[in-house]
Amino acid sequence: MSISKEILDKIALSRREYQLIVERLGREPSEVELGMFGSLWSEHCGYKHSKALLKHLPLGGQRVMVRPGEENAGVVDIGDGLVLVMKIESHNHPSAIEPYQGAATGVGGIVRDIFTMGARPIALLNSLRFGPLSDLHNRYLFGGVVGGIASYGNCLGIPDMGGEVFFADCYSANPLVNALCLGVAEGKNLVKARAYGEGNLLMLVGADTGRDGLHGASGLASRTFEEERELRPTVQVGNPFLEKLLIEACLELAETDWIAGMQDLGAAGLTSAAVESAARGKGGIEIDVLKVPRREKGMTPYEVMLSESQERMLVIVKKGYQDKVRAVFDHWELHSDVIGQVTVDGLARIKEGEKVVAEVPMNLLTSPPLYRRRVKKPRWLDELQSFNVTSVPDLSPREVGPVLLRLLASPNIASRHSVYRQYDHQVGDNAVVLPGNDAAVLRLKGTKKAISLTTDGNGRYCYLNPYVSGAITVAEAARNSACSGAQPLAITDCLNLGNPERDDIYYQLKECIAGMARACRKLRIPVISGNVSLYNETRDEAIYPTPVVGMVGLIEDVTRHCASGFKEEGDLVFLLGDNRTVDSSLGGSEYLELVHSLVKGSPSIDLDLEKRLHRCCLEAIKRGIINSAHDCSEGGLAVSLAESCLLGGLGFNSRSWNLEGRLDAALFGEAQSRIVVSVAPKLAAKLEAIASKWQVPVRKLGVVGGGRFIIEGYIDLSLEEAREVWWGGLEKYQ
Amino acid sequence: MYLAKVYISLKPTVNDPQGLTIKGALYNLGFTSVEDVRAGKYIEIRIEENDLAEAQQQVNEMCHKLLANPVIENYRFELEEV
Numbered sequence: 029m030s031i032s033k034e035i036l037d038k039i040a041l042s043r044r045e046y047q048l049i050v051e052r053l054g055r056e057p058s059e060v061e062l063g064m065f066g067s068l069w070s071e072h073c074g075y076k077h078s079k080a081l082l083k084h085l086p087l088g089g090q091r092v093m094v095r096p097g098e099e100n101a102g103v104v105d106i107g108d109g110l111v112l113v114m115k116i117e118s119h120n121h122p123s124a125i126e127p128y129q130g131a132a133t134g135v136g137g138i139v140r141d142i143f144t145m146g147a148r149p150i151a152l153l154n155s156l157r158f159g160p161l162s163d164l165h166n167r168y169l170f171g172g173v174v175g176g177i178a179s180y181g182n183c184l185g186i187p188d189m190g191g192e193v194f195f196a197d198c199y200s201a202n203p204l205v206n207a208l209c210l211g212v213a214e215g216k217n218l219v220k221a222r223a224y225g226e227g228n229l230l231m232l233v234g235a236d237t238g239r240d241g242l243h244g245a246s247g248l249a250s251r252t253f254e255e256e257r258e259l260r261p262t263v264q265v266g267n268p269f270l271e272k273l274l275i276e277a278c279l280e281l282a283e284t285d286w287i288a289g290m291q292d293l294g295a296a297g298l299t300s301a302a303v304e305s306a307a308r309g310k311g312g313i314e315i316d317v318l319k320v321p322r323r324e325k326g327m328t329p330y331e332v333m334l335s336e337s338q339e340r341m342l343v344i345v346k347k348g349y350q351d352k353v354r355a356v357f358d359h360w361e362l363h364s365d366v367i368g369q370v371t372v373d374g375l376a377r378i379k380e381g382e383k384v385v386a387e388v389p390m391n392l393l394t395s396p397p398l399y400r401r402r403v404k405k406p407r408w409l410d411e412l413q414s415f416n417v418t419s420v421p422d423l424s425p426r427e428v429g430p431v432l433l434r435l436l437a438s439p440n441i442a443s444r445h446s447v448y449r450q451y452d453h454q455v456g457d458n459a460v461v462l463p464g465n466d467a468a469v470l471r472l473k474g475t476k477k478a479i480s481l482t483t484d485g486n487g488r489y490c491y492l493n494p495y496v497s498g499a500i501t502v503a504e505a506a507r508n509s510a511c512s513g514a515q516p517l518a519i520t521d522c523l524n525l526g527n528p529e530r531d532d533i534y535y536q537l538k539e540c541i542a543g544m545a546r547a548c549r550k551l552r553i554p555v556i557s558g559n560v561s562l563y564n565e566t567r568d569e570a571i572y573p574t575p576v577v578g579m580v581g582l583i584e585d586v587t588r589h590c591a592s593g594f595k596e597e598g599d600l601v602f603l604l605g606d607n608r609t610v611d612s613s614l615g616g617s618e619y620l621e622l623v624h625s626l627v628k629g630s631p632s633i634d635l636d637l638e639k640r641l642h643r644c645c646l647e648a649i650k651r652g653i654i655n656s657a658h659d660c661s662e663g664g665l666a667v668s669l670a671e672s673c674l675l676g677g678l679g680f681n682s683r684s685w686n687l688e689g690r691l692d693a694a695l696f697g698e699a700q701s702r703i704v705v706s707v708a709p710k711l712a713a714k715l716e717a718i719a720s721k722w723q724v725p726v727r728k729l730g731v732v733g734g735g736r737f738i739i740e741g742y743i744d745l746s747l748e749e750a751r752e753v754w755w756g757g758l759e760k761y762q
Numbered sequence: 763m764y765l766a767k768v769y770i771s772l773k774p775t776v777n778d779p780q781g782l783t784i785k786g787a788l789y790n791l792g793f794t795s796v797e798d799v800r801a802g803k804y805i806e807i808r809i810e811e812n813d814l815a816e817a818q819q820q821v822n823e824m825c826h827k828l829l830a831n832p833v834i835e836n837y838r839f840e841l842e843e844v
Contacts (some may be wrong), residue, residue: 125833126831126833127833129834137831219828235777238775238777239775240775240777262775263778265772265776265777265778265779265834266777266779267777267779267782269779269783270779323777323782325777337777338777361786435764694785719825
């Protein structure tokens with residue numbers, strides 16, 4: 029076998045995989061064929077290490093219209109003939125190389141996944157992770173990524189409703205940039221990503237093809253990150269104004285019956301777009317690369333097939349409708365060229381003029397080897413989990429106030445306004461609850477309905493206990509939906525981890541998915557789409573395994589929604605949910621890391637209580653009983669109370685709160701399944717009745733009002749002082 | 763005192779939406795002979811420095827650290843004594 033290791037490395041195939049290709053093909057692949065295999069058999073496109081595990085996630089449900097993997101994004105039915113289309117995707121590696129363009133093209137890519145299906149994109153969210161901002165390079169990445177997201181999203185006129193951002197050492201060399209897009213469509217206009225029907229034409233639309241992002245799928249997203257900085261010249265630069273034209277033209281076409289399908293060009297460009305859509309349509313394709321319009325001279329067939337130039341779509345045009353379709357694109361000043369056709373021979377045939385440069389059975393390209401391994405729990409994890417709380421001293425009452433201020437100033441907790449104010453979240457005039465709350469809420473014009481959107485994920489928890497954290501991630505996203513008054517509808521997930529060929533990383537992946545699956549089943553929320561991003565590591569230093577869950581929820585009556593900030597002086601404040609102080613809830617907490625520099629212990633969750641808590645909170649909001657709802661997450665109960673004060677601009681006063689057990693655990697422990705709500709005094713009895721109906725513990729904490737944050741005997745802070753550190757905690761780095 | 767004239771342009775293989783937009787607009791105005799447009803930046807910097815080698819080194823560093831994005835852009839500059 030003459031193939032060199034160098035070539036295999038470039039396309040990220042192992043020698044065994046190469047031999048498999050030769051065996052199945054019955055000959056050595058050509059250069060173009062090998063490039064196609066490299067892309068389609070990459071983790072990014074082929075899910076070789078994750079597919080066997082992902083199938084454990086619950087995918088079906090009454091409202092679910094298509095199953096994950098069948099189309100570009102997941103679809104749920106929300107009644108009135110409308111469907112929501114949603115997906116999250118990572119753009120981690122491109123953003124590490126060129127933060128601004130990397131993040132911008134990440135947004136462009138996810139938006140294409142949505143309008144490809146005939147849905148109008150109506151909201152964006154981003155889940156971001158960086159190394160500590162004390163480091164200048166991290167600050168550069170952070171600023172660039174946020175700027176790139178803002179510029180692309182704002183140019184498109186799609187509101188960016190926030191998301192989340194966290195900082196930890198492990199993300200220094202491997203920042204995470206996950207982008208979520210949600211679209212809405214009339215169910216009858218959904219477009220499939222299928223190339224079928226002999227003689228139907230493959231039309232390439234939008235930008236010309238250049239040498240952008242060669243080996244993006246195979247080379248970068250499927251390999252660890254070391255001396256690859258020289259791959260930089262292949263960075264993709266996006267053009268949001270061109271994408272805007274594509275959106276309008278494609279949505280116009282979605283309303284006609286002139287097309288058989290549409291597929292956007294993302295990772296692995298034309299190769300994956302053509303092959304995947306043809307495989308779904310169970311046919312074949314024939315493409316002539318000479319017909320692909322180029323931006324650069326001298327491009328080889330290999331480069332044309334693997335280019336990741338942005339803002340391109342493949343439209344499968346029904347025979348005879350070519351001129352009509354072209355007229356639509358002409359109207360929007362977009363180039364469109366027929367580059368090939370659908371065949372029935374089950375082959376992917378690539379030609380350069382008359383010369384055939386690749387001819388491979390479709391099913392070989394789309395059936396990469398799937399790996400599944402037995403792995404044991406790594407020993408280092410036992411050690412991390414065996415954390416004994418008594419090894420750290422408790423806080424004295426005098427220390428509590430200053431610690432609360434430190435937590436509020438922590439970049440992981442401080443106000444995110446300096447990020448989301450760069451995003452236009454009000455374009456389109458549908459934002460009801462703005463970024464900065466547990467979940468953002470958007471109304472759906474023309475209906476009484478609204479939807480909530482949130483992304484959640486805690487890498488530190490997942491590092492400490494991947495199974496439990498998988499469940500927590502789902503539960504927290506659902507809790508955030510519930511706090512906004514929305515019934516959780518569906519999940520899209522992005523799993524960011526290190527190299528799955530390592531036993532400990534594979535263990536994290538497997539356990540995390542198992543935990544997510546358990547919570548999804550328990551809470552009855554299907555996973556409708558998603559993405560895995562593996563190999564996020566540099567020189568054997570992997571990131572925290574970071575599952576990110578994007579959740580969409582439905583509010584039947586937009587007037588019955590809820591936000592996180594206190595609303596009225598004199599309202600009573602209650603804690604719904606787990607109100608016992610458990611010392612172990614300090615495990616994995618922000619407090620433990622910030623104050624004691626420890627990342628140890630293990631989070632825990634009771635999913636039965638969690639489910640009842642959501643129902644309780646939803647009922648209280650639907651019946652208009654509570655005025656605010658905010659869940660307890662990073663920083664624990666004290667931070668949650670303080671945030672409700674800061675978001676509402678109102679103080680809090682507790683005279684009768686007997687703190688039990690350890691002070692640090694009671695105030696800053698991160699026990700799950702807790703929501704802080706405020707209620708008018710005359711409705712308090714009703715809230716207690718609802719809580720008792722759902723068997724949810726409820727406990728009165730204090731009263732809303734005044735200009736101070738007071739827990740008598742422990743904390744007495746002016747709201748101004750708290751606001752200053754919380755407002756500036758992240759802003760000061762920008 | 764030196765005047766540095768700095769020219770920054772995208773690397774040849776990098777997509778240039780601005781250039782393409784200009785090209786399209788020129789074409790629409792009837793300049794159909796336009797084959798390609800690449801857009802870039804031009805910056806003038808006055809430096810209180812008498813030593814040419816020192817000035818060169820400084821401008822080079824400015825370009826690398828701030829003025830150009832070496833990941834996707836190339837730069838070159840001229841120094842003029844003023």
